[in-house]
Amino acid sequence: xxxxxxxxxxFIGAAVARAALAHGDVVRILVxxxxxxxxxxxxxxxxxxxxLQDPISLKAALAxxxxxxxxxxxxxxxxxxxQTFYAVNVEGTRNLLLAAGECGLERIVYTxxxxxxxxxxxxxxxxxxxxPALDQLSGDYKRSKFLAEQEVLKLIAQGLPVVIVNPxxxxxxxxxxxxxxxxIIVDFMKxxxxxxxxxxxxxxxxxxxxxxxxxxxxxxxxxxxxxxxxQNVTFRDVCLMLSRITxxxxxxxxxxxxxxxxLAYCNKWIADTITHRPPRIPLEGVRMAKYFMHYDCTKARExxxxxxxxxxxxxxxxxxxxxxxxxx
Numbered sequence: 001x002x003x004x005x006x007x008x009x010x011f012i013g014a015a016v017a018r019a020a021l022a023h024g025d026v027v028r029i030l031v032x033x034x035x036x037x038x039x040x041x042x043x044x045x046x047x048x049x050x051x052l053q054d055p056i057s058l059k060a061a062l063a064x065x066x067x068x069x070x071x072x073x074x075x076x077x078x079x080x081x082x083q084t085f086y087a088v089n090v091e092g093t094r095n096l097l098l099a100a101g102e103c104g105l106e107r108i109v110y111t112x113x114x115x116x117x118x119x120x121x122x123x124x125x126x127x128x129x130x131x132p133a134l135d136q137l138s139g140d141y142k143r144s145k146f147l148a149e150q151e152v153l154k155l156i157a158q159g160l161p162v163v164i165v166n167p168x169x170x171x172x173x174x175x176x177x178x179x180x181x182x183x184i185i186v187d188f189m190k191x192x193x194x195x196x197x198x199x200x201x202x203x204x205x206x207x208x209x210x211x212x213x214x215x216x217x218x219x220x221x222x223x224x225x226x227x228x229x230x231q232n233v234t235f236r237d238v239c240l241m242l243s244r245i246t247x248x249x250x251x252x253x254x255x256x257x258x259x260x261x262x263l264a265y266c267n268k269w270i271a272d273t274i275t276h277r278p279p280r281i282p283l284e285g286v287r288m289a290k291y292f293m294h295y296d297c298t299k300a301r302e303x304x305x306x307x308x309x310x311x312x313x314x315x316x317x318x319x320x321x322x323x324x325x326x327x328x
Contacts, residue, residue, distance in 0.1 A: 001025050001026070001066045001067050001106075001107075001217075002025065002026040002027075002028065002064060002065045002066055002067070003020055003025050003026070003027055003028065003065055003066070003067040003068065003069060003217075004028045004029070004030060004048075004061055004062055004065045004067075004068050004069070005017050005020065005027060005028070005029050005030070005068075005069045005071060006029075006030045006052070006068075006069070006070050006071055006072035006096065007070075007071035007072030007073065007111070008029040008030075008031075008039070008040065008045075008071065009029075009031060009035045009036055009037055009038075009039050009040060010039070010071070010072070010075075010176070010177070011039075011170065011174060011175045011176065011177065011178075011179055011182070011206060012071050012111065012167060012170055012206060012209055012210070013039075013069075013071035013072065014039035014040065014174050015170075015172070015174070015206045015207050015209065015210035016069050016071055016209075016210045016213045016214075017029060017040070017043060017045060018043070018207075018210065019207070019210035019211055019213065019214050020069070020213075020214060021043065021044065021045070023214050025067070026046075027043075027044075027045040027046070028045065028046040028047075028048055028061065028065060029045050029046065029047050029048070030048055030049075030050050030058075030061050030072070031047050031048070031049055031050075032049065032050070032051055033049060036176065038176060039174050039176060048060070048061045052072065052088055052091075052092025052093070052095055052096055053087065053088075053091070053092060053095070054095075055095045055098070055099055058095060058096050058099040059099045059102065059103060062099055062100055062103040062105065063103060065103070065105060066105060066106045066107070067105060067106060067107045067108070067109075067217055068096075068100050068105050068107075068108045068109070069108075069109050069111070069213055069217070070093065070096055070097070070108065070109070070110050070111060071111040071213075072088075072092070073088065073089050073111070073113075073145065073148075074088040074089055074141070074144075075141060075177075075179060075180075076141060076180075076278070077139060077141065077180055077278070077282035077284045077285050078268070078278050078279055078282055078284070079140070080272070080276050082140045085140040085141055085143075085144035086140070086144045086147070088144075089141075089144035089145055089147075089148045090144050090147045090148045090151060093110070093148040093151060093152065094148075094151045094155075097110070097151075097152065097155050097160060097162070098155070100160070101155070101160050105161070106161065107161055107163070107217050108160065108161060108162040108163070109162070109163050109164075109165060109213050109216045109217050109220070110149075110152050110162050110163070110164050110165070111165055111167065111213070112145060112148070112149045112152070112164050112165065112166045112225070113141075113142070113145045113166060113167065114126075114166050114167060114168045114169070114202065114227065114229070114293065114295065115132065115136075115137070115141070115142040115145055115146065116131070116132065116142075116145055116146045116149045116166060117130060117131075117132070117166050117225070117227060117295065118130030118131045118132040118133065118136065119132070119136060119291060119293065121133070123292075124294075125232075125294050125295055125296040126227075126293070126294070126295045126296070127227070127295065127296045127299070128166070128224070128225040128226065128227060128299055131146075132146065136291065138284050138288050139284030139288075141284070142284075149164065152164060153223075156222070156223045161222050162222065162223070163216045163217070163220035163221065163222060163223075163224060163226070164224065164225040164226070165209075165212060165213060165216050165220075165225075165226050165228050165300075166225055166226065166227050166228065167204065167209045167212075167228045167229070168201070168202035168203065168204050168227065168228065168229035168230070168293075168295060168297075169181045169201050169202060169203050169204065170203075170204055170205070170206035170209045171185070171203055171204070171205065171206060171311075171314045171315055171317075171318045172205050172206035172207055172314050172317050172318050172321070173206070173207075173317050173318065173320075173321040174206075174321065175206075175318065175321070175322075178322075178327070180282070180285065181201075181203075182318065182322075184238070185242065185315070185318050185319060185322060186322055186327050186328050188239065188242045188246065188248065189242075189246055189248070189319065189322060189323070189327070189328035190328045191248060193239070193251045194251055194253065195251050195253035195254070195255050196235055196236065196239060196251045196253070196254060196255065197235065197254070197255055197256075197260055197286065198234060198235055198236060198254055199234070199235050199288070199291070199292060199293075200232065200233070200234050200235075200291075200292030200293055200294050201232075201233060201234075201235070201238075201293050201294075202229040202230065202231065202232050202233070202293060202294060202295045202297070203229075203230060203231055203233055203238070203311045203314065203315075204228060204229045204230040204231075204311070204314070205230065205307075205309040205311070205313070205314035205317070206314070207307075207309070208228070208230065208306060208307040208308065208309050208314075209228045211306070211307055212226065212228040212300055212304055212306045212307075213228075215304035215305060215306065216304060219303070219304065220303070220304060221303070226299055226300040226303070226304060226306075227295050227296070227297050227299065227300055228297070228300055228306060229295050229297040229300070230297065230308050230309070230311055231308075231310075231311045232294035232295065233311065234292075236250075236254075238315075239251060241311070241312045241315055242315060242319070244312070245312070245315055245316050245319050246319060260281065260286050263281050267279035267280055267281040267282075268282075
């Protein structure tokens with residue numbers, strides 16, 4: 001199958017590109033003129049220039065393809081221009097999927113986010129049948145991705161052949177930005193973590209996420225959502241694993257998220273008005289800390305055969321890659 005992949009210069013997308021090549025697909029990658037292409041070095045792929053804001057370039061990029069992996073997104077906990085989240089994640093997704101429909105693509109995998117999966121009001125594991133309450137949609141990234149997924153569901157109802165995947169928090173190699181989760185690893189490696197806020201998350205090896213995309217393309221059910229995740233952990237669990245891997249001591253001081261919240265608001269004000277750089281204490285990260293974002297990944301394991309690489313092994317790969325490339 002000939003496939004177009006968006007977002008392949010980034011973390012998840014680069015892993016999807018490698019997995020698609022290993023599967024035997026002919027891979028075309030959408031890049032912008034400003035895209036950093038280090039994650040694509042050595043890959044036998046075709047590069048086409050285009051932009052999610054330019055429907056004409058999207059139709060040209062899709063021409064001759066049978067499949068589409070839409071992985072690209074504006075992923076951050078802060079941006080000086082919040083409207084960028086909606087322009088890229090909502091309008092860009094709609095532009096691309098409408099173009100895919102016009103080009104008659106056979107299969108589409110849309111990369112959503114775990115933030116579009118709801119958590120039970122009384123606690124417990126989130127699953128694919130749940131949608132988040134408004135108070136769980138903290139920040140422009142989550143809100144924009146939730147709205148984007150709603151647009152995708154509308155297009156599915158109109159007959160577009162889309163399978164939705166919702167990765168949890170991926171970790172591993174080639175996290176060039178790095179992502180917010182990757183930044184936690186880098187901060188730990190640099191000894192910047194004197195204290196922590198306890199919270200819960202689900203971690204997964206990025207290469208397992210990539211295989212989940214390939215399986216979703218081949219055998220996923222149209223219109224279904226699949227959580228691509230692995231192990232539910234606490235933040236303390238992550239620190240202890242990183243301590244074993246790096247030899248650094250895990251932080252022992254636990255701070256209530258409500259105590260840190262005023263500092264996060266102050267950091268955001270400084271970032272918005274003075275430095276115009278990402279805040280050291282991201283407000284949206286602190287807000288999300290009050291939720292234990294734990295999920296049931298049974299559906300992807302049973303229907304897609306999603307691999308479950310041990311999380312500590314994935315953390316080891318991430319630490320090794322960050323060291324090798326001078327992040328810490």
